[in-house]
Amino acid sequence: MKIQWYPGHMTKAIRNMQEDIRVIDLIIEMVDARAPMATRNPDVDKLGQNKGRIIILNKADMADERSNKLWKDYFNSLGCECMYMDSRKKADMRELMACIDRASAEKRERDRARGIVGRPVRAMVAGIPNVGKSTLINTIAGKSAAKTGNKPGVTKGNQWIRLNKQIELLDTPGILWPKFEDEHVGEMIAYIGSVNDLIVNISELAECLGKWLLANVPVPLNDSYNKDGAEDISDYRSLMDAIVKSRGCLKPGGGADYDKAENILINDFRSGRLGRITLEKVPE
Ligand code: G4P
Numbered sequence: 524m525k526i527q528w529y530p531g532h533m534t535k536a537i538r539n540m541q542e543d544i545r546v547i548d549l550i551i552e553m554v555d556a557r558a559p560m561a562t563r564n565p566d567v568d569k570l571g572q573n574k575g576r577i578i579i580l581n582k583a584d585m586a587d588e589r590s591n592k593l594w595k596d597y598f599n600s601l602g603c604e605c606m607y608m609d610s611r612k613k614a615d616m617r618e619l620m621a622c623i624d625r626a627s628a629e630k631r632e633r634d635r636a637r638g639i640v641g642r643p644v645r646a647m648v649a650g651i652p653n654v655g656k657s658t659l660i661n662t663i664a665g666k667s668a669a670k671t672g673n674k675p676g677v678t679k680g681n682q683w684i685r686l687n688k689q690i691e692l693l694d695t696p697g698i699l700w701p702k703f704e705d706e707h708v709g710e711m712i713a714y715i716g717s718v719n720d721l722i723v724n725i726s727e728l729a730e731c732l733g734k735w736l737l738a739n740v741p742v743p744l745n746d747s748y749n750k751d752g753a754e755d756i757s758d759y760r761s762l763m764d765a766i767v768k769s770r771g772c773l774k775p776g777g778g779a780d781y782d783k784a785e786n787i788l789i790n791d792f793r794s795g796r797l798g799r800i801t802l803e804k805v806p807e
Contacts (some may be wrong), residue, residue: 527540533698533699534622535701535702536687536697536698536699536700537698537699539697539698540570540694540698540699541570541693543647543681543693543697544570544571544574544647544697544709545721546562546645547574547645547646547647547693548574548575548627548630548644548645548646549574549575549576549577549623549626549627549644549645549646549647550567550570550571550574550576550577550646550647550649550697551577551579551619551623551646551647551648551649551659551679552567552571552576552577552578552579552612552649552650553579553648553650553654553655553656553659554578554579554580554582554650554651554654554787555580555582555586555654555655555715555717556580556581556582556583556585556586556590556591556594556607556801557582557585557711557715557800557801557802557803558711558712558714558715558801558803559578559594559598559638560582560708560800560803560806561701561707561711561712561714561802561803562650562651562654562701562706562711562715562717562802563651563702564650564651564699564700564701564702565616565702566699566702567649567699573603574636575626575627575629575630575644576603576604576626577603577604577605577619577622577623577626578598578603578604578605579604579605579606579607579608579610579619580594580595580598580606580607580608581607581608581609581654581655581659582609582610582654582655582784583607583608583609583611583784584609584795584799584802585795585799585800586607586799586800587799587800587801588799590801590804590805591607591801592607593805594607594801594805595607595706596805597805597806599621602621604625604626606618606619606622610655610658610659610662611655611662611718612662613662613665616662616663619663620686620687620690623644623646623690624689627644627646627689627690630644631644641688641744643685643688643690643691644689644690644691644693645683645691645693646690646693647691647692647693647697647705647801648660648693648696648697649697649698649699650696650697650698650699651698651699651700651701651712651717652698652700652717653716653717654717656696656698657696657750660684660692660694660696663684663692664684664686665766665774674797681693681694681695682694682695689725701717710728710731710732710735711802711803712801713728714728714731714732714735714789714792714793715793715802716789716793725782725785725786725789726785728785729784729785729786729788729789730759730785730787731761732788732789732792733759733763733788734759735802736792736797736800737756737757737758737762740798740800741756743797743798743800744756744762744765744797746798747769747770747791747796747797748762748765748766748768748770749765749769750769754768762788763779763781763784763785763788764779766784766787766788767779767780767781767783767784770783770784770787772787776796
């Protein structure tokens with residue numbers, strides 16, 4: 524599948540981020556738990572050199588539970604603080620605070636050695652579009668968070684949200700762009716709908732996704748589109764036919780509406796209706 528991506532407007536985003544990062548102690552890097560590697564931008568390592576880091580596997584509610592644990596272990600094994608969450612849930616924020624505390628211990632120690640006491644850790648949420656950055660900021664900030672106003676060194680009038688005595692969060696997320704290092708990475712990003720600006724051919728996207736699902740997780744396809752077991756969903760064509768039948772995809776003048784069936788498949792996957800599915804395996 525060919526994906527064309529024009530990251531023109533991202534140049535400004537990265538410039539903003541480079542500027543903001545100067546006053547940041549900690550980067551909260553958000554990725555999509557369904558494709559944790561594909562939704563990372565490896566440049567964050569360069570941008571975040573000498574900064575604390577937490578990796579959040581977000582939208583974990585839509586990813587396979589076992590895979591969430593394996594991915595967390597994987598990032599932990601690389602020496603990164605990592606947690607998985609549903610960023611819409613306030614309940615997950617307590618663990619995040621503990622994570623931030625651990626990830627900033629070194630910084631606090633450095634401050635102490637230099638005689639700096641009580642300076643809060645400044646954190647920034649960063650990630651590619653649609654991974655849930657704004658949602659996390661909203662959830663984390665809640666009603667009680669006080670905006671602390673401008674600070675010297677932050678030129679664009681960014682605001683800081685004081686989460687508690689020790690932590691301040693920049694209210695504007697850092698936007699990274701996805702890296703299409705290989706075709707499959709682009710496909711996964713397109714499957715989860717992480718980038719609206721992606722110019723994808725919906726028919727090709729549905730076919731790639733359908734074939735991947737058939738090969739890797741066929742059960743939810745049968746559960747969703749073949750409830751009575753009457754169909755034999757063995758290849759992409761039969762999958763499309765099963766969707767047409769089960770969802771009544773008919774053109775006004777009669778005949779199967781495969782465009783509609785393609786959209787149903789993509790939307791059902793993206794919304795989690797097909798169940799919790801992780802696209803990427805932890806590297807060996
Ligand atoms: P961004 O700032 O990184 O671009 O992402 P944003 O917060 O706008 O989130 C993108 C979409 O993902 C939103 O849905 C949001 O509700 C959803 N989302 C964020 N975190 C989670 C999560 O942990 N689990 C699930 N299931 N969804 C999550 P939307 O449909 O675009 O908007 P809305 O209808 O929710 O307003």
